[in-house]
Amino acid sequence: MRVGAARAAAVRWVAAHARRAPGYRGAYFSGSTVGKPDDAELPPSSDVDVVVVTAQDEPPVKPGKLRYEGALLEISYVPWAELRDPAAVLSSYHLAGSFRSDTVIDDPTGRLRALYAEVAPRFAGRDWVRRRCLDARHRVESRLAAFDASAPFHEQVPAWMFPTGVTTHVLLVAALRNPTVRLRYPAVREVLTAHGQPELYPELLGLLGCADVSERRVRHHVAELTRTFDATVPVARTPFFFSSDLTAQARPIAVDGSLELLDRGDHREAVFWIVATLARCHTVLAVDAPALHAARLPAFEAAVAELTGITGTTDILARREEVIRFLPRLWAAAEDIMAAGPDTTEMSAGPLPERRPLC
Incomplete structure (x- = not known):
């Protein structure tokens, strides 16, 4: 279409x-x-x-x-x-x-x-771009700070992984690019390459834990994702904010989209959405089908361990600290990208008051 x-x-x-x-x-x-x-x-x-x-x-x-x-x-x-x-x-x-x-x-x-x-x-005025980058950075910091180590493991994983992934959004926003969700890593790779900072990309993947993962292992876990996803859809009853991502209509994105990334050589970039979707499946299964949740849990734990290097809460807490230590370097890269981009401040309709509501 x-x-x-x-x-x-x-x-x-x-x-x-x-x-x-x-x-x-x-x-x-x-x-x-x-x-x-x-x-x-x-x-x-x-x-x-x-x-x-x-x-x-x-x-x-x-x-x-x-x-x-x-x-x-x-x-x-x-x-x-x-x-x-x-x-x-x-x-x-x-x-x-x-x-x-x-x-x-x-x-x-x-x-x-x-x-x-x-x-x-x-939109491209430098001050506004910087504010949006700060907004994205604040999301990384605030959501990592809110991490609940007492939550079930299948809830801990996305609570660490999503704010970690927002590090890519800081750079995409700096480059005036769409802060996409599923394809954030291929998108930020393009930005870093275009701005002469390709060496930063493996570091971003490293924060996620998938810099050195093999295509063979990713394909194995996509197959496990398929089994878990297809088992979750028929039993899902409790509404979650992500429930529409776990439906038959969403399968082309949740499952086939990951296979599409693998087929084009982006197996490391597929890890984010594979693990996110598995975690969401288990959040549903834990409530709506506890026996199925328990049966599929070993496959989930293996995927998280082999694709991200996370085996438990201690690993997540350590990785969270890595992300926090990385933020100054991330911000320096964002500043360089902003400096290289257009600045429409002078071409715009003038400064906008802090409060100018459209009532």
Whole structure:
């Protein structure tokens, strides 16, 4: 499917379903398809991210991944309160990228286009880029600090791994690149190579523990992931924020996407999402199918040990300290990347007040 056709399906989904919801305020595109031409091919392992804006401060549970007119959509909600202040959006590394170009699907109030008009000309301003990089760095620090060593191992692993992976986002944001989730490591490799810092990439993989992992072992654990994933989908009942990633509709991304990375030679880059998906499966199984959780647990523990070098809480705590010690070096690299990039501060519509809410 072409990106344009998938976007058109998303527009029709919004018209048919989102507009009916109480508190609906509009919708826009986000994620990896932003900026791609309509005639670009949308791989089966990719979806189209649609953000529905709501007046509710506590949005409903996101529908997540769903198939509509042949397109795989990822639907999420954001409260308008998070978008009201353009300065706050410009400072947020997970919000600003959606408004660097016109991604608005539907805007009954006119506020989304007003937000775009404020954000787009200032997006590459050096001060705003630095704020977004600091936002990403703060996420690494705060989430590692919140690590709970008393949690079950299958919850400890993602609690360490996700903030560790956000180290890539610091650099992607510095380079004005999309801070993608599943493909963050191939993306940051491109950035570091383009900016003459390829030696930093093995260090990032080292923090994850997969710098020297073999393709053969990764393929073995993808096969185990497939078994665990296919066993989890039919028994999943309890809602989690990631539940839509563990469905039949999500299989092309959760499982086939990892195989796609292996087939193109990116076996180390596949480790992040393999382990993340396994951990999520076990979070579900521990609640909804404890016997199956116990039966599949040895495969999970083996995957974590062989792909990341983590065998228990002590290893995670040590790796957490490695990430913290690495942050000054990471920040120096981010500063170099920012310095080499464009700075639209002088070309923008002028400085934006700290508080300029679009009421």
